[in-house]
Amino acid sequence: MVETREADPVEDPLLWASRSWPLAWQRKGDMLVGAGTEILRLDVTGPDRIARIAASWREIMAAAEVDDEVRVPGTGLVAFGAFAFDDGSAQRSTLTVPSTILGRRGGRHWITRIRNARAAAPDEAPQPSDYGSHWSATLGPGRMDPAAHGDAVREALAAIEAGEVKKVVIARDIAGSVPVDADLRRLVRALASGYPDTWTFAVEGIIGASPETLVTVRGGEVTARVLAGTRPRGADADEDSAIIAELAANPKDVDEHEYAVRSVVDALRPHTSALASAEQPFTLKLPNLWHLATDVEGTLSNGSTALDMVRALHPTAAVAGTPREAAMAAIRRIEPFDRGRYAGPVGWIDGNGDGEWAIALRCAQFGVPGETTDRGWMIDPDGTRPVTAHAGGGIVAGSVPEAELLETRVKFRPIVDALA
Ligand SMILES: C=C(O[C@H]1C=CC=C(C(=O)O)[C@@H]1O)C(=O)O
Numbered sequence: 001m002v003e004t005r006e007a008d009p010v011e012d013p014l015l016w017a018s019r020s021w022p023l024a025w026q027r028k029g030d031m032l033v034g035a036g037t038e039i040l041r042l043d044v045t046g047p048d049r050i051a052r053i054a055a056s057w058r059e060i061m062a063a064a065e066v067d068d069e070v071r072v073p074g075t076g077l078v079a080f081g082a083f084a085f086d087d088g089s090a091q092r093s094t095l096t097v098p099s100t101i102l103g104r105r106g107g108r109h110w111i112t113r114i115r116n117a118r119a120a121a122p123d124e125a126p127q128p129s130d131y132g133s134h135w136s137a138t139l140g141p142g143r144m145d146p147a148a149h150g151d152a153v154r155e156a157l158a159a160i161e162a163g164e165v166k167k168v169v170i171a172r173d174i175a176g177s178v179p180v181d182a183d184l185r186r187l188v189r190a191l192a193s194g195y196p197d198t199w200t201f202a203v204e205g206i207i208g209a210s211p212e213t214l215v216t217v218r219g220g221e222v223t224a225r226v227l228a229g230t231r232p233r234g235a236d237a238d239e240d241s242a243i244i245a246e247l248a249a250n251p252k253d254v255d256e257h258e259y260a261v262r263s264v265v266d267a268l269r270p271h272t273s274a275l276a277s278a279e280q281p282f283t284l285k286l287p288n289l290w291h292l293a294t295d296v297e298g299t300l301s302n303g304s305t306a307l308d309m310v311r312a313l314h315p316t317a318a319v320a321g322t323p324r325e326a327a328m329a330a331i332r333r334i335e336p337f338d339r340g341r342y343a344g345p346v347g348w349i350d351g352n353g354d355g356e357w358a359i360a361l362r363c364a365q366f367g368v369p370g371e372t373t374d375r376g377w378m379i380d381p382d383g384t385r386p387v388t389a390h391a392g393g394g395i396v397a398g399s400v401p402e403a404e405l406l407e408t409r410v411k412f413r414p415i416v417d418a419l420a
Pocket of ligand 1: 169171212227228229230291317318319361362390391392393394411
């Protein structure tokens with residue numbers, strides 16, 4: 001049973017989210033915040049994880065009784081999801097439905113209450129709680145330190161030279177801990193205010209600000225923002241102008257970008273009747289870097305939901321490489337860790353199949369009390385909670401290991417600064 005009602009404006013809906021396990025999606029003032037208890041949860045691993053979740057969601061959509069006064073994307077029944085990058089990941093791919101969602105879009109505010117039809121009474125309405133005290137993280141090298149990253153990039157270049165792949169995305173990790181009682185909503189708030197052009201997310205302990213959508217589905221239209229090709233920001237406007245002119249004309253970056261756009265267009269084509277993208281990428285300005293970016297738009301021709309599109313698109317060449325299967329094999333061989341949900345799909349879907357999904361980039365994964373991470377850590381008796389972050393870059397013929405290392409440093413900056 002799902003009921004959405006127009007609500008009085010709330011200044012900071014994040015105050016309703018859990019401190020240790022926030023559920024939120026935010027961009028430029030529009031937001032969805034999950035609160036209360038968990039009504040439904042799907043946890044899946046393995047190669048058909050997204051297909052199984054997409055099929056289950058169709059059944060749930062069909063069975064739900066919805067009374068929605070507001071009727072905009074994100075009202076009515078909504079689930080949040082965060083999925084593992086790799087078919088072989090030990091990390092769970094999860095879709096979760098909370099009992100309460102506070103929403104805001106285009107100046108409209110609403111509250112959605114969801115309960116299981118078998119439950120005798122709805123949950124008690126959740127209450128806001130003030131932000132907890134300031135905290136910071138201690139972060140250091142993870143499994144791939146800067147020297148190992150250089151070796152990994154050289155190995156990727158050898159795979160390109162050998163004709164195994166044209167492009168492969170290589171990531172490195174940093175790891176550390178935060179106080180066990182850290183209010184993680186502070187991180188969500190800091191990222192959303194520092195990086196307003198990104199999609200800020202907090203789902204299943206992975207929190208970040210991604211500049212790249214995987215896919216948005218709204219009323220039969222599908223859009224995606226594809227990024228690949230990166231430079232650090234300049235010190236002033238003149239330096240920035242020189243950087244973007246060089247980036248837009250650099251054949252290595254233009255190739256790397258084209259692979260990424262082509263992988264998205266090829267994946268969308270079977271599901272769309274009209275598909276359009278600009279011939280030339282534009283340069284997307286973020287506080288820490290420049291990206292080459294292309295927006296792709298189409299009309300869905302086969303009634304696909306946002307999750308069907310996530311399944312069709314993941315993993316794109318922006319996070320895996322080209323050709324896809326060979327790039328995935330190279331990543332498994334070269335990277336010494338399980339990426340978990342880094343570079344996987346993260347987002348939400350509603351009861352009409354509309355939704356917004358980003359690629360989980362510029363983010364950190366926090367551990368769960370009692371859960372072992374891939375570093376073998378648990379919540380320690382000394383009162384800390386593990387956190388791991390990843391950042392990577394596309395390697396193509398001509399990539400330079402030192403420049404790639406610098407690029408990962410700049411990509412870590414949003415999360416490292418916000419955790420400092
Ligand atoms: C893999 C990452 O970025 C991707 C997205 C945008 C630009 C990228 C690049 O220029 O290499 C990467 O493909 C990351 O941030 O960890």
